[in-house]
Amino acid sequence: MTDSTNTGGDVRLSGISKTYGSFTAVHPLDLTIPQGSFFALLGASGCGKTTTLRMIAGLEDPTTGTVHLGDKDVTDLPPYKRPVNTVFQSYALFPHLDIFENIAFGLRRRGIKSVKKQVGDMLDLVQLGDKAGHKPHQLSGGQQQRVAVARALINHPQVLLLDEPLGALDLKLRRQMQLELKRIQTEVGITFVHVTHDQEEAMTMADTVAVMNGGRVEQLGAPADLYENPRTTFVANFLGTSNLIEAEVVETGTDVTVTAGGGKLRLPADRCGADTRPGGKLLVGIRPEKITLAHADDAGAIADGRNRVTGRIVDTSFIGVSTQYVVDSPAGTALQVYEQNIERDSRLAPGAEVVLHWNPAHTFGLDAAQSMLAGTVSDAGVETVEDAA
Amino acid sequence: MRLLRKNLVVIAGLLTLAYMILPNVVVMVFSFNDPAGRFNYAWREFSTDAWRDPCGVADLCGSLALSLQIAAWATLGATALGTMIAFALVRYRFRARGAINSLIFLPMAMPEVVMAASLLTLFLNMGVELGFWTVLIAHIMFCLSFVVTAVKARVMSMDPRLEEAARDLYAGPVQTFLRVTLPIAAPGIAAGALLAFALSFDDFIITNFNAGSTVTFPMFVWGSAQRGTPVQINVIGTAMFVIAVLVVVAGQVAAGRRKRTDVS
Amino acid sequence: MTITDIPRAPEAPEAPPAAVRKSPARKRLVPYWLLLPGILWLLVFFALPMVYQASTSVQTGTLEQGFRVTWHFATYWDAFAEYWPQFVRSLVYAGTATALCLLLGYPLAYLIAFKAGRWRNLLLVLVIAPFFTSFLIRTLAWKTILADGGAVVGALDALHVLDVTNWLGWTQGDRVLATPMAVVCGLTYNFLPFMILPLYTSLERIDGRLHEAAKDLYASPATTFRKVTFPLSMPGVVSGTLLTFIPASGDYVNAELLGSTDTKMVGNVIQSQFLRVLDYPTAAALSFILMAIVLIMVTVYIRRAGTEDLV
Numbered sequence: 001m002t003d004s005t006n007t008g009g010d011v012r013l014s015g016i017s018k019t020y021g022s023f024t025a026v027h028p029l030d031l032t033i034p035q036g037s038f039f040a041l042l043g044a045s046g047c048g049k050t051t052t053l054r055m056i057a058g059l060e061d062p063t064t065g066t067v068h069l070g071d072k073d074v075t076d077l078p079p080y081k082r083p084v085n086t087v088f089q090s091y092a093l094f095p096h097l098d099i100f101e102n103i104a105f106g107l108r109r110r111g112i113k114s115v116k117k118q119v120g121d122m123l124d125l126v127q128l129g130d131k132a133g134h135k136p137h138q139l140s141g142g143q144q145q146r147v148a149v150a151r152a153l154i155n156h157p158q159v160l161l162l163d164e165p166l167g168a169l170d171l172k173l174r175r176q177m178q179l180e181l182k183r184i185q186t187e188v189g190i191t192f193v194h195v196t197h198d199q200e201e202a203m204t205m206a207d208t209v210a211v212m213n214g215g216r217v218e219q220l221g222a223p224a225d226l227y228e229n230p231r232t233t234f235v236a237n238f239l240g241t242s243n244l245i246e247a248e249v250v251e252t253g254t255d256v257t258v259t260a261g262g263g264k265l266r267l268p269a270d271r272c273g274a275d276t277r278p279g280g281k282l283l284v285g286i287r288p289e290k291i292t293l294a295h296a297d298d299a300g301a302i303a304d305g306r307n308r309v310t311g312r313i314v315d316t317s318f319i320g321v322s323t324q325y326v327v328d329s330p331a332g333t334a335l336q337v338y339e340q341n342i343e344r345d346s347r348l349a350p351g352a353e354v355v356l357h358w359n360p361a362h363t364f365g366l367d368a369a370q371s372m373l374a375g376t377v378s379d380a381g382v383e384t385v386e387d388a389a
Numbered sequence: 390m391r392l393l394r395k396n397l398v399v400i401a402g403l404l405t406l407a408y409m410i411l412p413n414v415v416v417m418v419f420s421f422n423d424p425a426g427r428f429n430y431a432w433r434e435f436s437t438d439a440w441r442d443p444c445g446v447a448d449l450c451g452s453l454a455l456s457l458q459i460a461a462w463a464t465l466g467a468t469a470l471g472t473m474i475a476f477a478l479v480r481y482r483f484r485a486r487g488a489i490n491s492l493i494f495l496p497m498a499m500p501e502v503v504m505a506a507s508l509l510t511l512f513l514n515m516g517v518e519l520g521f522w523t524v525l526i527a528h529i530m531f532c533l534s535f536v537v538t539a540v541k542a543r544v545m546s547m548d549p550r551l552e553e554a555a556r557d558l559y560a561g562p563v564q565t566f567l568r569v570t571l572p573i574a575a576p577g578i579a580a581g582a583l584l585a586f587a588l589s590f591d592d593f594i595i596t597n598f599n600a601g602s603t604v605t606f607p608m609f610v611w612g613s614a615q616r617g618t619p620v621q622i623n624v625i626g627t628a629m630f631v632i633a634v635l636v637v638v639a640g641q642v643a644a645g646r647r648k649r650t651d652v653s
Numbered sequence: 654m655t656i657t658d659i660p661r662a663p664e665a666p667e668a669p670p671a672a673v674r675k676s677p678a679r680k681r682l683v684p685y686w687l688l689l690p691g692i693l694w695l696l697v698f699f700a701l702p703m704v705y706q707a708s709t710s711v712q713t714g715t716l717e718q719g720f721r722v723t724w725h726f727a728t729y730w731d732a733f734a735e736y737w738p739q740f741v742r743s744l745v746y747a748g749t750a751t752a753l754c755l756l757l758g759y760p761l762a763y764l765i766a767f768k769a770g771r772w773r774n775l776l777l778v779l780v781i782a783p784f785f786t787s788f789l790i791r792t793l794a795w796k797t798i799l800a801d802g803g804a805v806v807g808a809l810d811a812l813h814v815l816d817v818t819n820w821l822g823w824t825q826g827d828r829v830l831a832t833p834m835a836v837v838c839g840l841t842y843n844f845l846p847f848m849i850l851p852l853y854t855s856l857e858r859i860d861g862r863l864h865e866a867a868k869d870l871y872a873s874p875a876t877t878f879r880k881v882t883f884p885l886s887m888p889g890v891v892s893g894t895l896l897t898f899i900p901a902s903g904d905y906v907n908a909e910l911l912g913s914t915d916t917k918m919v920g921n922v923i924q925s926q927f928l929r930v931l932d933y934p935t936a937a938a939l940s941f942i943l944m945a946i947v948l949i950m951v952t953v954y955i956r957r958a959g960t961e962d963l964v
Contacts, residue, residue, distance in 0.1 A: 618793060
């Protein structure tokens, strides 16, 4: 179904920003979304991701900056003149029109008379061939969602914008629709720009993810790259979970050596997003699933060259595929460790003295000048208070 | 020109609003008139005589008091009866529902003069003396449907789980009604009561048929349109307008302030 | 506060003896008790009068000797034959006023619902505010506004509007007062809020995202209005037109205060037959004919507009 009209090219945002009175929703932003990619804007509510999307759609006028589709400046075009379509949050299906007319709406507005074949094809694509005569309220949430996608896609837009399209669905349906949307995107080859607050959804579906926070893009990259090499504490905490340990640099080479809580840790210099002069401060990060947990009695069996932190288990929770441990140590409190449930060591119970060890190559370093809590759950509360003020 | 086209709706809307407000302005301005003859239709000169002596015309303030009295009782009666009907309609299943719904809808879908005339035939045939009571009966009758509609809308939008939650938290049926149902339905009941008061106070057609020699305020105005309109009518009209607007604005400001303190 | 400070949930009380327990039959009667007083009121003072009026309409007699039911249906025909111009006038005036209300009211309702922002409440108050002054006083104010030789009439004359309305028969010479135009103008004015409020309610209920979705799907502002906004506001249009047309068709206040003998509506006839001429059978018959016409028109209209959930 790759279409001949689909020759527009990239979406380019240059210096685009949006302010409401004294509140800045989006700080000046440069972003290029390559043609045919599945691009996700990820962030907590109020981070400016939806505003950015709406500026691409033309539903919001940017305060500064321009929006280009390919070579064409569309900044001043009203939404109904842009070759861009949106799948709205909670769908915005027209309640007075049936499914067929909802899907045909865009075609009819552009003066296309024979819509029957196209609408039929589109209904088949989203597997709703038998629902053409129904009204939106007669459909389930998942079906409404597919109608919303069909209604936008039938216009062969250069870019399809999706504003939290799966937010109203339950978990199982959401997973199914994620795969479905991914399949449709591959099939039609249109650029998808997807706004979501669900990091798993962004990582499953998108080729490129832009993590937004406070009206700025914190980091942009492929999901795996973002996860493995976060450059800010926000990204480290918002995408999955990170243990962050305050440390002081001792020595710098290809590896950086730091001290934390009396112990020495090493990490690769190229994974340090911060100044690594000896004496400088650093936040050392390690993902919970990269850590191996050993009982203190077995400390001798740990291979040389691995980073070690000693501590005491304060809590364990059984998740099924893994067990999550919370460990207090001199280097930091409430360190998270995920262990696969392959061979469970019955001594690893709350109160047990343990050694956490991991491959230094999995360690990353962040600038110590930022809040360690950015992007965590407790941080979210703080953010909403600021928004209200 | 482009600005004009873009704001066409705004301009048209404001013109309509001006059309609606203009008579009130005229009423207000002419309350300061000193008319030449018996009719207060043409401007002569500025005077505050009428404002200094609002009851200076025979029967004017008496008719006003009577109208307020009838409106108060009609509001009480219609609100009580209407609220009960609204609760029954929303909260219970029973037979003859359709018939009852039609009986409530019909008074609103009937030209007033038809209701007025038919009620008069009833009173004439029964030999009832026309006066205060026949007017009150008529007012409760036509206000009832409006109260039912207002309260019903509110009760229908109420989440039935709130009452279930109250019962779950050890509130008996009476407690549930007094502490949960009634407070939530209160805005609807208040809206219905206000509407009833306004309708009753301002009613002319039905009153005209069923009042006999009793003179309510609208009847007084009607009569004066034939005999001569005293400036005091404009004074009363202006005063009511100003008081009501002040009450509404004060209520809005209070509500706005409450909302703001709730947030912080 | 620790968990032990929280008072314990009360123990489940012993099941009451069967005799004390409310019988389900009594519980089933609750709605009927709630309905009884109000419905009785409507039956006695709304439905029963209709029966009396029906009976009066087929009576003959004189005021002195009293009226008796003689099944004299000819009264209907005689009344209609004599007063059909007033019926036609009522329907034409009420219809014109309703159309004008829709035309004038829609932009204001739209403005309040979508464009007013923080002025919304103020505008709503201004729409309702005229109600606070008795409508008779406000209708009399139109006598001043439309007075002969006044500013409004002068402006209409200067703009040659009067030439057109004279040609249409709406006005006479350089007068507006005591012409059909004055009556329609008064009717429109009196019932505008009844049009605006339902319109506003149904417009305000429209999800703003539907407008955005329409724009996103290549509908220009005009098309968005035609294809999305207006269809979705139909419930408001229907109830607004009914709330305007029904009372306007039976009104006699505007025709009396602003019109002349040539602008009498059927309401004027009913009123004078009942209260001045005291020809009760004719008045009752006229009232019944008016009711029948309005109910039939309303039923047909609601059917065609396809909106049943008005109440």
